Amino acid sequence: MTDIAPRDLRPLWEQLKAEAAQDTRTNIGFPGATDITHEQLADLMTGVLLNNIGSPYDRGHGRNHTKDLEIEVVNLIADLFAAPASRWGYVTGGATEGTEHALLDARRRYPDAVVYTSAAAHYKIGDLADKLLMPLVVIGTDDGGRIDVTDLTGELARRRDRPAVIVAIAGTTMTEAVDDVPAIAAACDRLSIRRRRIHVDAALSGLPLALLPVDGVPRFDFNVRAVTSIVVSGHKFLSTLTPSGVLVYRDPPQAALSAAVSYTGTANVTIPGSRSGHTTLLLYAALAGLGTEAHRARVRRCRDTAQYACAQLCRIGVDARRHPHAFTVYFPPPPAHLTQRWVIPADDRHGHLICMPQVGRQDVDALIADWKLPMQPTPAQRGRLSRLLAAGATRAQP
Ligand SMILES: Cc1ncc(COP(=O)(O)O)c(C=O)c1O
Structure with missing residues (x-):
C-alpha cells in the first residue's frame, strides 16, 4: 500500500480558481448558470454533514438532514408547474436521475411498456431505457428539433395494445x-391508449417557461391532464453550481407506498440511498432567496441576450436561429478555429451557444469578433507546418 503524504493544497485550489475564472468567459455552450453564488451557505456547505437518505416525506432515524426544506423546494417547483395537492417529488442529482425515476415507476406499473422519445432527446434517455430493459422507439423531429407528432402517432398506432x-x-x-x-x-x-405515462424532461427550459410563458410555445405543466411527471435541473437555470435537479409527480410513485426500511427509517423510494442535503440548501437559497420576480428578470435578460446574439450572428452571415423563448442560439457547426477558444458543442447538424444569465452582450461581441477572424491553423496544423518549413530549410541548404 502506498502512503498518502499530506500536502499543502492551497496552491492547487488557487490554480483551480484561476482556471475556472478564465474558463467562465469563453464557456458559452453549456447551460449552467453561475450568476447566483452562495457565500452565505459556506459554513453549512463545508462544515456540516447533511444526508437526506430515502424519502423526503419520512424523517427517518438520522436527524442531520434538510428534508423539511426539500419538501418546500419540491412544493415551490410543483406550484410553478400547477401540480395538484396529490403531488410528490424529491431533489435529485440532476434531470437524468429524475427521468430514470419516472421510467422505473412506469415500468413497475406497466412491465410491457414501450418508451417513445424524439431523436433530439438527451443522449442519456436512450441509455436509461437500455439500463431498464425497456424497448425504445425514437421519433423524428421537425427542422427546429420538435417531436414530429404525426410520426409519433403512427408509431403509437402500431403498438396501441402496449402501454x-x-x-x-x-x-x-x-x-x-x-x-x-x-x-x-x-x-x-385518439388511439385510446389509456395505459400511458407522459414524463416531461424540462431540464433547462422548464423553469424559465413556467416563470415567463411565451405565446405560441405549447404548455407542458400539470394543467395538461395527461402529464404524469416533470423534472428540471438545478444547476442549469437555478445556478446551484453543483449538479442537482427536482422531480415532481402528479401523484406519488408506486415505491412511495412501500414500508420504511428498518435501518434508515424511511421508504426506499429514491434512486440513490444517501442523498445530498446540501443541494436542497442551494436550491432553496436560489428559489426563496431571490423570489420569482428576480427570476423573471433573469429570464428576460437571457432571452434578450440570446436575441442580440442571434441578430449579431446573422449580421456577419451566420445562419443563426432561435426559438422565441430560448436562451439557445443554434447555427451550422462553427469553424474549427473558433472552438479552440470558445466552448461551443456541436453535432453533425448544429453548434450552439446558450445565453445563461452570466453571458452578457460584451461576451457575444467578443465571440463575434473572433468569428470574423481569418481561419487560424490548429496546433496540429501549426506543428505540421513548422516541420515542413524546417524540412524545406534543410533541403535548401547548399
Ligand atoms: C434536455 C436535457 N435533458 C437532460 C439533460 C441532463 O440533465 P442533468 O445534467 O441535470 O442530468 C440535459 C443536459 O444538457 C438536457 O439538455
Whole structure:
C-alpha cells in the first residue's frame, strides 16, 4: 500500500480558481448558470454533514438532514408547474436521475411498456431505457428539433395494445425546442391508449417557461391532464453550481407506498440511498432567496441576450436561429478555429451557444469578433507546418 503524504493544497485550489475564472468567459455552450453564488451557505456547505437518505416525506432515524426544506423546494417547483395537492417529488442529482425515476415507476406499473422519445432527446434517455430493459422507439423531429407528432402517432398506432411511456422534451439539448405535449396527449387519446405515462424532461427550459410563458410555445405543466411527471435541473437555470435537479409527480410513485426500511427509517423510494442535503440548501437559497420576480428578470435578460446574439450572428452571415423563448442560439457547426477558444458543442447538424444569465452582450461581441477572424491553423496544423518549413530549410541548404 502506498502512503498518502499530506500536502499543502492551497496552491492547487488557487490554480483551480484561476482556471475556472478564465474558463467562465469563453464557456458559452453549456447551460449552467453561475450568476447566483452562495457565500452565505459556506459554513453549512463545508462544515456540516447533511444526508437526506430515502424519502423526503419520512424523517427517518438520522436527524442531520434538510428534508423539511426539500419538501418546500419540491412544493415551490410543483406550484410553478400547477401540480395538484396529490403531488410528490424529491431533489435529485440532476434531470437524468429524475427521468430514470419516472421510467422505473412506469415500468413497475406497466412491465410491457414501450418508451417513445424524439431523436433530439438527451443522449442519456436512450441509455436509461437500455439500463431498464425497456424497448425504445425514437421519433423524428421537425427542422427546429420538435417531436414530429404525426410520426409519433403512427408509431403509437402500431403498438396501441402496449402501454406507452412518452418522454417529452421541454428544451432539447441542441436547439431548446419544446415538444407539443397537448398534441402528444391528444394523439394518445385518439388511439385510446389509456395505459400511458407522459414524463416531461424540462431540464433547462422548464423553469424559465413556467416563470415567463411565451405565446405560441405549447404548455407542458400539470394543467395538461395527461402529464404524469416533470423534472428540471438545478444547476442549469437555478445556478446551484453543483449538479442537482427536482422531480415532481402528479401523484406519488408506486415505491412511495412501500414500508420504511428498518435501518434508515424511511421508504426506499429514491434512486440513490444517501442523498445530498446540501443541494436542497442551494436550491432553496436560489428559489426563496431571490423570489420569482428576480427570476423573471433573469429570464428576460437571457432571452434578450440570446436575441442580440442571434441578430449579431446573422449580421456577419451566420445562419443563426432561435426559438422565441430560448436562451439557445443554434447555427451550422462553427469553424474549427473558433472552438479552440470558445466552448461551443456541436453535432453533425448544429453548434450552439446558450445565453445563461452570466453571458452578457460584451461576451457575444467578443465571440463575434473572433468569428470574423481569418481561419487560424490548429496546433496540429501549426506543428505540421513548422516541420515542413524546417524540412524545406534543410533541403535548401547548399
Ligand atoms: C434536455 C436535457 N435533458 C437532460 C439533460 C441532463 O440533465 P442533468 O445534467 O441535470 O442530468 C440535459 C443536459 O444538457 C438536457 O439538455
